[in-house]
Amino acid sequence: MNIKRPVMWMMVAFVLGEVAAYQMGMTVWFIIAAAFFLLAVIKTAEGRVDSDFQTDAERVWNWKDPMMCRVFLLFFCFLAGWGRMMVEMRPDALERMVTQKGGSAEVAVSGTLDSISEKNGWCTMILTGVEVEDESVRKVLISCKSDLLEKCEEKILPPCGSQIHLTGTAEFLEEARNPGQFSYRMYYRGLGIRNRVTADRIFISEGKSSPLRSQAECFRAYATAVFQEICVPEDAGIFQAILLGDKSGLSEELRERFQDNGIAHILAVSGLHVSLIGMSVYSALRFWGISYGWAGLGASALLTFYGLVTGFGASVFRAVFMVEVSCLAAYLGRSYDLLSALSLSLILQAWQSPYLLFSAGLQLSYGAVAAIGLETEELRKVGKKRKEEEQEKEKKKGYETLMLSLAIQLYTMPIQLYHYFTFPMLGIFLNLIVIPLLAYAAGSGLLALGIYSIAFVGGKMGGMGGGSSIAGVLSAFGGAASGISEIPEIFRIAASACTGPGHYIFQLYEWLCIQVERVPFHSIVAGRPDMWKIGVFYVALGIRYVWSVGEARDNLERKGIFLFPKEWNAPGKNSVFIAVAVVFLVVQPVHGFQSWFLDVGQGDGVFLRTRDEAILSDCGSSQDKKIGKNVLGPFLKSQGIRTLDWILVSHADADHTNGIEWLLKEEADIRVRNLALPAAGKGQEAYKKLETLARKRGAEVYYLHWGETVRGKSLALRCLYPEAGEKPAEERNSHSLVFDVTYGKFRMLLTGDIGVEDERKILAMEEDKKGEKVTLLKAAHHGSNGSSSEEFLECFSPAFTVLSYGEGNTYGHPAPEAVERLEQTGTEIWRTADSGAVNVWTDGKRMYIKGYKKQDYGKERDKNR
Numbered sequence: 047m048n049i050k051r052p053v054m055w056m057m058v059a060f061v062l063g064e065v066a067a068y069q070m071g072m073t074v075w076f077i078i079a080a081a082f083f084l085l086a087v088i089k090t091a092e093g094r095v096d097s098d099f100q101t102d103a104e105r106v107w108n109w110k111d112p113m114m115c116r117v118f119l120l121f122f123c124f125l126a127g128w129g130r131m132m133v134e135m136r137p138d139a140l141e142r143m144v145t146q147k148g149g150s151a152e153v154a155v156s157g158t159l160d161s162i163s164e165k166n167g168w169c170t171m172i173l174t175g176v177e178v179e180d181e182s183v184r185k186v187l188i189s190c191k192s193d194l195l196e197k198c199e200e201k202i203l204p205p206c207g208s209q210i211h212l213t214g215t216a217e218f219l220e221e222a223r224n225p226g227q228f229s230y231r232m233y234y235r236g237l238g239i240r241n242r243v244t245a246d247r248i249f250i251s252e253g254k255s256s257p258l259r260s261q262a263e264c265f266r267a268y269a270t271a272v273f274q275e276i277c278v279p280e281d282a283g284i285f286q287a288i289l290l291g292d293k294s295g296l297s298e299e300l301r302e303r304f305q306d307n308g309i310a311h312i313l314a315v316s317g318l319h320v321s322l323i324g325m326s327v328y329s330a331l332r333f334w335g336i337s338y339g340w341a342g343l344g345a346s347a348l349l350t351f352y353g354l355v356t357g358f359g360a361s362v363f364r365a366v367f368m369v370e371v372s373c374l375a376a377y378l379g380r381s382y383d384l385l386s387a388l389s390l391s392l393i394l395q396a397w398q399s400p401y402l403l404f405s406a407g408l409q410l411s412y413g414a415v416a417a418i419g420l421e422t423e424e425l426r427k428v429g430k431k432r433k434e435e436e437q438e439k440e441k442k443k444g445y446e447t448l449m450l451s452l453a454i455q456l457y458t459m460p461i462q463l464y465h466y467f468t469f470p471m472l473g474i475f476l477n478l479i480v481i482p483l484l485a486y487a488a489g490s491g492l493l494a495l496g497i498y499s500i501a502f503v504g505g506k507m508g509g510m511g512g513g514s515s516i517a518g519v520l521s522a523f524g525g526a527a528s529g530i531s532e533i534p535e536i537f538r539i540a541a542s543a544c545t546g547p548g549h550y551i552f553q554l555y556e557w558l559c560i561q562v563e564r565v566p567f568h569s570i571v572a573g574r575p576d577m578w579k580i581g582v583f584y585v586a587l588g589i590r591y592v593w594s595v596g597e598a599r600d601n602l603e604r605k606g607i608f609l610f611p612k613e614w615n616a617p618g619k620n621s622v623f624i625a626v627a628v629v630f631l632v633v634q635p636v637h638g639f640q641s642w643f644l645d646v647g648q649g650d651g652v653f654l655r656t657r658d659e660a661i662l663s664d665c666g667s668s669q670d671k672k673i674g675k676n677v678l679g680p681f682l683k684s685q686g687i688r689t690l691d692w693i694l695v696s697h698a699d700a701d702h703t704n705g706i707e708w709l710l711k712e713e714a715d716i717r718v719r720n721l722a723l724p725a726a727g728k729g730q731e732a733y734k735k736l737e738t739l740a741r742k743r744g745a746e747v748y749y750l751h752w753g754e755t756v757r758g759k760s761l762a763l764r765c766l767y768p769e770a771g772e773k774p775a776e777e778r779n780s781h782s783l784v785f786d787v788t789y790g791k792f793r794m795l796l797t798g799d800i801g802v803e804d805e806r807k808i809l810a811m812e813e814d815k816k817g818e819k820v821t822l823l824k825a826a827h828h829g830s831n832g833s834s835s836e837e838f839l840e841c842f843s844p845a846f847t848v849l850s851y852g853e854g855n856t857y858g859h860p861a862p863e864a865v866e867r868l869e870q871t872g873t874e875i876w877r878t879a880d881s882g883a884v885n886v887w888t889d890g891k892r893m894y895i896k897g898y899k900k901q902d903y904g905k906e907r908d909k910n911r
Contacts, residue, residue: 052116057389059120063127064400068135127396134400139181140216140241150217153178155186155243158253159208161357165294167192169203172239173210185238187219188212190245206263207255214245223645223882223899224677226467226574226684235401236408262354266290269355272498273491276542281549284313285491288484291315291356300556305466306569306715307559308455308473309480311410315356320365322485323492324349328373342373360395360402361411367391385419388412406465410458417457418450420591451478456624457587460580460631463572467683468715469632470569472562480555487551494544501537571715572632573686579631586627634686638889639761639789643824644681645878645899646673647852648859649701652796652824653681654787659758660687663694663785663796665705669852674708681883682709682716689717692756693740694763696798697724697781698732710739718745725751726768727781750783752811763787766808767800779827780804786820790890793818795842797826797833805838821893822846822886825868829860839871846874846886846895853879 143151157173171188219242222229273282283295304310324345331341349366356362368387375382395402402408455474562568636657644651647669654661667673696702721740727733728749737747751770756763767784782798823844826833828851847868851859876884881897
């Protein structure tokens with residue numbers, strides 16, 4: 047067993063160990079036992095063939111066998127990753143305290159200020175070395191109103207390194223409660239933060255900070271102030287993002303536009319220009335005759351300082367580490383291997399913070415570089431043949447650039463789909479233009495900053511009499527940040543002029559995005575693929591790699607492990623193989639009838655889907671004003687929804703419609719065919735507004751009443767309320783559309799916000815259907831005491847009931863009396879406030895029900911109960 051690049055395989059084993067621990071916990075021991083058993087069987091078989099003089103034990107546990115040593119090394123790495131994740135998953139002192147107190151606890155916290163930011167009247171701080179009631183915690187996120195800090199003596203944001211003492215309420219960070227929703231808990235766990243404390247009292251005292259860290263913070267503030275001084279606001283925001291890692295100055299519209307077109311990576315501190323800075327400095331020092339060791343040390347020191355300035359994100363750490371390894375390899379006279387350096391940097395990051403493995407940024411960064419490293423081997427072999435066939439270097443270079451761009455998009459496609467649910471079809475070609483120009487844009491910003499700094503430092507040194515130290519000049523950056531010092535106007539003009547190339551490149555990026563968005567199918571909404579599909583996809587890429595790289599294929603063929611015909615690697619067949627893998631990843635077939643009762647807080651949101659229909663019934667919230675952007679949009683995209691056949695609005699209260707309004711206004715990727723509104727509300731302004739928005743999107747608008755049916759190929763929604771010709775009521779809840787949904791023998795009631803009087807009218811109109819039980823009821827008006835009457839529940843006798851409401855809502859929903867009436871019917875109650883989104887699946891005979899938050903998979907249910 048010849049293991050090429052042992053560090054890479056050690057990384058794979060380590061990462062698999064951490065992922066296995068996170069997914070299965072102690073179950074991983076069974077995997078280890080099975081693997082050891084399989085190894086023993088293989089080695090026993092080998093021993094019988096190789097020698098008749100060894101005992102069975104010697105044949106199996108031959109420690110002199112290189113294969114045995116390497117296998118056990120990989121097992122050790124696997125166990126190390128598993129153990130590290132198990133340690134990370136143990137709750138810390140503050141988590142235990144919050145759990146014991148039922149989700150929130152009053153605490154007193156002391157710690158060292160690591161970072162601080164202010165936005166929209168709120169201040170966010172991260173404390174390290176935290177003490178909570180005589181117990182230690184690594185990091186804590188602190189939130190407080192800005193005016194709380196203003197009451198302190200300093201009346202300004204405290205510097206990093208300050209000692210913070212506060213009292214407040216500790217709670218868990220928000221987790222994803224719906225498919226596609228962003229999980230703040232997982233994001234902050236990747237940063238080593240497990241809890242948030244909302245402060246009500248704060249005391250600040252002086253503390254000591256690392257001198258290097260202090261200088262990095264001062265320089266960051268100084269550079270921010272310079273960009274704001276010499277650039278227009280939009281350019282300043284982009285320069286701050288790509289050079290300093292600060293995205294606070296970016297507009298939301300620009301972020302979304304770049305994200306939708308697959309170039310959002312340029313709005314982060316890129317490993318590309320980190321490497322460019324490091325290697326440029328290294329090459330310059332070597333050009334001036336400085337030795338390999340000192341040149342590498344100088345470049346490494348500069349990059350480490352730059353990493354501190356940018357906050358040392360995952361991609362920055364990767365780039366800095368890989369440049370430093372490259373410099374070390376040159377100093378030692380050893381060859382530099384990109385994949386080995388990449389793997390070692392990932393091991394270090396995964397050891398420091400295992401949850402970083404689930405970060406989209408880390409996955410995309412490492413996936414892109416891995417694609418370059420793996421595909422470069424194939425391109426070298428293909429390039430030799432092409433060089434023999436055609437001596438056109440430029441053509442070869444263009445071919446390799448295109449192939450690398452395709453490889454990056456291919457290797458990162460599952461990551462893109464898993465986290466963002468869409469894939470920019472033209473992003474491959476857009477990046478061919480964007481990435482080469484990024485170096486020039488970043489370079490123009492660095493040049494402008496350098497010219498401004500020369501004038502600034504020269505002025506400071508002149509003011510200090512020419513005898514100042516470097517440390518003294520650096521310390522001046524802190525004062526410059528709060529108000530840029532006066533410098534000669536010519537330097538200010540020159541610095542501003544240097545940002546010109548960056549300005550026009552940014553304008554070009556935005557113009558290209560606008561043009562791409564006009565192309566049909568420029569982006570596909572494919573949804574979030576299942577994990578097993580992602581695994582199969584990467585296995586397929588591995589097989590393709592073996593086919594493509596002749597050395598690996600030949601080694602396997604010599605050992606008789608796999609026999610891949612060489613002709614399978616023909617470009618046409620290779621492309622077909624990859625196309626099949628992509629289709630397998632993207633296509634998500636739908637079986638049966640699926641219903642999602644979204645957790646929107648205090649409000650309603652129901653999604654119905656079969657193979658042929660996609661229907662949204664209400665979506666709004668009185669607790670989250672951005673429910674459309676935060677929950678509805680990501681949910682629909684995660685399900686791969688490109689077209690909604692119907693949007694059903696029970697009534698026009700905001701807790702049922704503000705998500706739908708956002709969808710009709712903002713979400714251009716999802717087509718809407720039909721909108722249904724209650725006939726009882728026709729003519730009112732709130733319904734006219736929805737009608738206008740829908741018609742602008744090209745949708746047909748219908749006002750429904752009792753007796754009408756929304757019918758699909760396998761799904762029928764019969765309207766039970768309001769009555770035809772009924773006069774509009776002052777109370778909008780009485781407008782509510784009520785639907786009887788049937789799929790095979792499965793029956794469900796969607797009841798909006800109807801009250802007891804409305805329920806009686808339904809019973810009167812449905813006299814002939816009394817006694818017909820329903821499988822599932824969406825309880826009316828979030829479980830209000832004014833709904834779910836005994837008579838209504840007795841008539842329909844639901845086997846399951848879903849209560850949609852927000853925890854801690856001001857209305858007191860659900861009312862204890864309503865819950866008691868439901869329990870008396872024997873129905874099984876599911877609450878979105880407890881379970882997150884509730885998912886129901888049926889094939890018309892059987893039914894499954896589960897909650898998204900707790901991942902509590904229900905058992906198979908009888909069709910009637």
